[in-house]
Amino acid sequence: xxxxxxxxxxxxxxxxxxxxxxxxxxxxxxxxxxxxxxxxxxxxxxxxxxxxxxxxxxxxxxxxxxxxxxxxxxxxxxxxxxxxxxxxxxxxxxxxxxxxxxxxxxxxxxxxxxxxxxxxxxxxxxxxxxxxxxxxxxxxxxxxxxxxxxxxxxxxxxxxxxxxxxxxxxxxxxxxxxxxxxxxxxxxxxxxxxxxxxxxxxxxxxxxxxxxxxxxxxxxxxxxxxxxxxxxxxxxxxxxxxxxxxxxxxxxxxxxxx
Amino acid sequence: xxxxxxxxxxxxxxxxxxxxxxxxxxxxxxxxxxxxxxxxxxxxxxxxxxxxxxxxxxxxxxxxxxxxxxxxxxxxxxxxxxxxxxxxxxxxxxxxxxxxxxxxxxxxxxxxxxxxxxxxxxxxxxxxxxxxxxxxxxxxxxxxxxxxxxxxxxxxxxxxxxxxxxxxxxxxxxxxxxxxxxxxxxxxxxxxxxxxxxxxxxxxxxxxxxxxxxxxxxxxxxxxxxxxxxxxxxxxxxxxxxxxxxxxxxxxxxxxxxxxxxxxxxxxxxxxxxxxxxxxxxxxxxxxxxxxxxxxxxxxxxxxxxxxxxxxxxxxxx
Numbered sequence: 365x366x367x368x369x370x371x372x373x374x375x376x377x378x379x380x381x382x383x384x385x386x387x388x389x390x391x392x393x394x395x396x397x398x399x400x401x402x403x404x405x406x407x408x409x410x411x412x413x414x415x416x417x418x419x420x421x422x423x424x425x426x427x428x429x430x431x432x433x434x435x436x437x438x439x440x441x442x443x444x445x446x447x448x449x450x451x452x453x454x455x456x457x458x459x460x461x462x463x464x465x466x467x468x469x470x471x472x473x474x475x476x477x478x479x480x481x482x483x484x485x486x487x488x489x490x491x492x493x494x495x496x497x498x499x500x501x502x503x504x505x506x507x508x509x510x511x512x513x514x515x516x517x518x519x520x521x522x523x524x525x526x527x528x529x530x531x532x533x534x535x536x537x538x539x540x541x542x543x544x545x546x547x548x549x550x551x552x553x554x555x556x557x558x559x560x561x562x563x564x565x566x567x568x569x570x571x572x573x574x575x576x577x578x579x580x581x582x583x584x585x586x587x588x589x590x591x592x593x594x595x596x597x598x599x600x601x602x603x604x605x606x607x608x609x610x611x612x613x614x615x616x617x618x619x620x621x622x
Numbered sequence: 623x624x625x626x627x628x629x630x631x632x633x634x635x636x637x638x639x640x641x642x643x644x645x646x647x648x649x650x651x652x653x654x655x656x657x658x659x660x661x662x663x664x665x666x667x668x669x670x671x672x673x674x675x676x677x678x679x680x681x682x683x684x685x686x687x688x689x690x691x692x693x694x695x696x697x698x699x700x701x702x703x704x705x706x707x708x709x710x711x712x713x714x715x716x717x718x719x720x721x722x723x724x725x726x727x728x729x730x731x732x733x734x735x736x737x738x739x740x741x742x743x744x745x746x747x748x749x750x751x752x753x754x755x756x757x758x759x760x761x762x763x764x765x766x767x768x769x770x771x772x773x774x775x776x777x778x779x780x781x782x783x784x785x786x787x788x789x790x791x792x793x794x795x796x797x798x799x800x801x802x803x804x805x806x807x808x809x810x811x812x813x814x815x816x817x818x819x820x821x822x823x824x825x826x827x828x829x830x831x832x833x834x835x836x837x838x839x840x841x842x843x844x845x846x847x848x849x850x851x852x853x854x855x856x857x858x859x860x861x862x863x864x865x866x867x868x869x870x871x872x873x874x875x876x877x878x879x880x881x882x883x884x885x886x887x888x889x890x891x892x893x894x895x896x897x898x899x900x901x902x903x904x905x906x907x908x909x910x911x912x913x914x915x916x917x918x919x920x921x922x923x924x925x926x927x928x929x930x931x932x933x934x935x936x937x938x939x940x
Contacts, residue, residue: 394719417743418666419817429935432720432881435666435693437874440816442938448818449666449692450751453744457763480740485773491731491738493723495770496693496714499742503764526769540767541778541787616720 370600371621372513372553375572377403377608378600380465380511380551388462389413391455391501394433395617396511397465398425402611403604415452415461417497421445427611434497453497456504459544464505466498467512470523473565473586475530475547477502477510478523485525495527502528507548514552520585531564555580556597560589570595623660623688624829626758629795632829633756638856642808644838647913650860651678654798654830660688660711662750662796662824664803667693668718669816669874672802674867674913675834679800680704681907690796692746692820696871696884700907702730703899710736711794713743721888729896739774741765745791750820752793753827761788799828802867803852804876806833807841810858813850816874816936825853834864836876864913866925878931880924 370378373396380400384390386409392401401414402425413422418435423443425431431439440446455461468477469492479498483489502508508530512518526532530547532540537547549558550566554575557566567589571580577594581587600608612618624632645653655661661679665671676697679687688709689698699717701707703726710731715738716724730736741749744764752760761779765771766789771778779790801821805813812833814821825831831853838861844851867873870880890898910916917925933939 418669419819424938428940429878429931432879433666433668433718435817435819436668436879437816437872437932437935438878440874441935446817448747448822449743449820450747450823453747453764457744480770480773485769487734488732490723491728493716493719493727494712494714494738494740495742497743499768499770500744500764503742503766503768504744525773526767529767532767537767542763542767543786544763 368602368605369621370605371619373618374600374605374608375553376511376551377618378604379556379572379597381604382408383509383551384409384412384463387411389415389460390463390465391415391461391505392434392465393467393496393498395467397467398431399608399612399617400511403607406607407604415455417449417452419447419449419452421447421452425611427613430612430616453500456500459506461505462507464501464508466501466508466510466528468498468510468528470518470520471510471512471550472520472523473588474533475510475550475559475566476523476526476532477528477530478525480527481525483524498528502530503542503545505545507546509548510550512550512552514554514583516583516585519583531559534564536564554583557588563589565589567591568594570597572597573599623797624795626756626793626795629753629829630756636856640809640855643810643858643861644808645860645862647674647678647834647862647864650832650862651675651682651684654832654859655679655684657684658686659797660690662690662799662828663694663697664801664819664821664824665868666819667695667714668879669872670802671695671697671868671871672800672834673697673869673871674864675800675832676700677907677913677916680706680903690794692743699724699726700903702726702736704903707736709739711739713741713746717884717888725891726896726899740770741774742770747820748791749794750823750827752791753795754823757793759790759792762791763788765789794827796824796828798830798832799824800832801825802834802873804835804873805837805839805843806835806861807839807844808861809841809855810861811841811844811851811855812853812858813844813847814852818852822852825857830859831857832860832862833858834862834867836865836867836873838863866917867913869920872932874932875936876932877925877928878935880928
């Protein structure tokens, strides 16, 4: 097992798949969260119900017809319902979605995510693709998980633009008219950090295998809360890696180890 | 873009006669899309894109357009590449997540040539829903506390019953909606298979509606599946036969996405820069006279294969 080779993406996906409780609903965008959900479905949470913003309710993720987008025909494979986008986005607002999973270009200590503008939004240095459904997921899902590949420049003290709200600031999202949902955690290939319910900031929960606390701190643009005891995430199992590669056989979403 | 009263008046005055509305794509675009229009486009980002119509809009050089869409992709990408857009109203624009951020979109927006008004996806859906309902706004708990409502000037209101704060998402009434669907009869009764996205609402909110379809069917077929009619004839102005009209993106039950075609385009931009989009436009848009000449450039075997896969996806084949 010690020779098992895995990539940072595979590390994230395996840890994310173990994070979800069974018999819950989950609303995800594309990429790593999709594969993580598929992995969870296959190994740990067979009765987790996936919902895509394009309208597919509880589709089956097929390795043969792997979806390119939560808004394509492939995302509807064997779905039990094909709704309108308005319908499924309303599921979020109505309270029917347990987990919302998003990603982003920038994230800050309060769990706010930016996928819109780098620099001043009136004259951006980079225009990113935009919110899509991410703001709706972050505003309305019962629990929000952020999944990101760890790059220091993406972990900032304050995001340039809040596309998707986390806790907003030390006062918390409730002080900014957001009455639903709770930012839960951020998972990367270095660590899992949870958002402290009182202090509203990221708190180191666990480190990925082989990662030191110092390594994590060196790769953050903010100071997280460090508890007395930091856990370690179990490394991916052979079964997890094998299943991930079956789900995404061409490595469209989950980059393989070189 | 119309305001509520203008949109209401346009609906009241719209000709409801049951008449044959089939016409060529070039005629439909000539008649119903004008310089300066707000054009709403169908499909979320990968499915039932009005690509055939977009290519015809580019050939006709309709300019200063505001494009409104929930999630935009290759449709808006090509309109931007052709420099016909002055403003985007959308929640997301990229060729596709797989290909990262669109360099063409970045170039146009960062240089200030194109304004980008950003909403959440629910926000865009609500803008069209409010338009379809004929009300000035719809309340939502989305976007509160975020910077989106600063950027797009969405107002926050207090509910008169509960005292809760809500985003008052304004209705959007486009000048024209361009929708690609699977089937319609000659009168414009439209059937959408698979997810409808926001498209019925886009049609209902717009002043004019152009529908391009894979198949024009007899009204008897509509009657047999009337539970699937997404748009009734009296909202529709033009019905255009455009098989593979969403190519290179997908159409539920009809064909899968032509991933290779889009990848080749993105590679061209990645290697040669944003101006290389002109080479693509020259080959696939300006260089062909119509949709069928475009289709003739795509290998037939590939098209049939994509159709086969779409069937497998629709019927859940293993």
